Amino acid sequence: MDIRPYKRLAALYDKDWGGYCLQYLKLIDYIIEKYKFVPKSILDIACGTGNLLAKLYDQKYNVIGIDVTPEMIEIAKNKYPYIKFHIGDMCYVDLKTKVNLITCAFDSLNYIRDDNKMDKTFKNIYKHLHPDGFFLFDINTPILFENRHYGIINHEYKGKKFEQILTYNRKSKIAKTVFHFENGELEEHIQKAYTRDNMKTFLMKNKFKIMDTFEDFDFNIANKYSSRIIFITCKK
Numbered sequence: 001m002d003i004r005p006y007k008r009l010a011a012l013y014d015k016d017w018g019g020y021c022l023q024y025l026k027l028i029d030y031i032i033e034k035y036k037f038v039p040k041s042i043l044d045i046a047c048g049t050g051n052l053l054a055k056l057y058d059q060k061y062n063v064i065g066i067d068v069t070p071e072m073i074e075i076a077k078n079k080y081p082y083i084k085f086h087i088g089d090m091c092y093v094d095l096k097t098k099v100n101l102i103t104c105a106f107d108s109l110n111y112i113r114d115d116n117k118m119d120k121t122f123k124n125i126y127k128h129l130h131p132d133g134f135f136l137f138d139i140n141t142p143i144l145f146e147n148r149h150y151g152i153i154n155h156e157y158k159g160k161k162f163e164q165i166l167t168y169n170r171k172s173k174i175a176k177t178v179f180h181f182e183n184g185e186l187e188e189h190i191q192k193a194y195t196r197d198n199m200k201t202f203l204m205k206n207k208f209k210i211m212d213t214f215e216d217f218d219f220n221i222a223n224k225y226s227s228r229i230i231f232i233t234c235k236k
């Protein structure tokens with residue numbers, strides 16, 4: 001059985017998760033205001049079902065989206081046929097273009113579990129950014145997984161029930177989410193927890209400068225107890 005993440009969840013994603021990325025609109029307003037930055041072209045990596053890009057397109061930005069899951073991209077294309085979406089892995093994709101803002105919303109970087117791959121991903125993001133460019137992303141820290149990633153969550157969508165089973169290994173920092181669908185099919189998501197310092201190492205090594213770190217979209221400054229960290233970064 002193909003248990004790839006989002007293969008089946010793609011069709012159900014928007015109801016419970018599709019709105020999270022819209023909070024990035026606040027981050028974009030923040031960098032425009034604080035850094036007098038004009039983000040003409042925007043690339044959303046791990047764009048999922050495309051909801052953030054659709055709002056940015058409506059605001060007249062030039063937008064592109066990439067995501068590794070064909071089922072997510074298919075939904076994005078069906079909803080927003082006027083936006084350019086590509087299937088691609090953020091570590092290797094080569095769009096042969098540069099933008100001045102890259103976003104990666106909703107703990108998508110936690111799907112990268114290998115330091116070497118994370119490093120290559122930052123290199124690739126750097127390659128797609130203009131010299132004045134900003135890169136915005138968020139990650140889940142070990143605190144989030146330790147405190148919240150356990151138990152079973154029951155979901156229902158269009159009369160169909162499915163379960164989300166959460167486990168976390170503190171030693172390996174690996175979080176597993178298994179979805180059980182009504183028809184007996186499964187889907188497994190594996191993420192790794194990262195601290196602020198872990199991400200700082202990747203960023204420094206790949207010539208990014210950290211401008212701000214927040215623990216939420218109310219712009220509270222991140223600290224060592226933050227369960228999620230939002231990074232506002234730019235090229236050094």
Ligand SMILES: C[S@@+](CC[C@H](N)C(=O)[O-])C[C@H]1O[C@@H](n2cnc3c(N)ncnc32)[C@H](O)[C@@H]1O
Pocket residue numbers: 006017018020021045046047048049066067068069072088089090091104105106107108111112
């Ligand atoms: C939690 S969803 C977030 C989607 C979207 N950013 C949002 O906020 O709605 C995580 C997304 O990361 C994508 N993803 C995971 N690993 C990826 C990779 N290596 N390259 C590109 N996309 C990836 C998944 O396919 C999925 O769409």
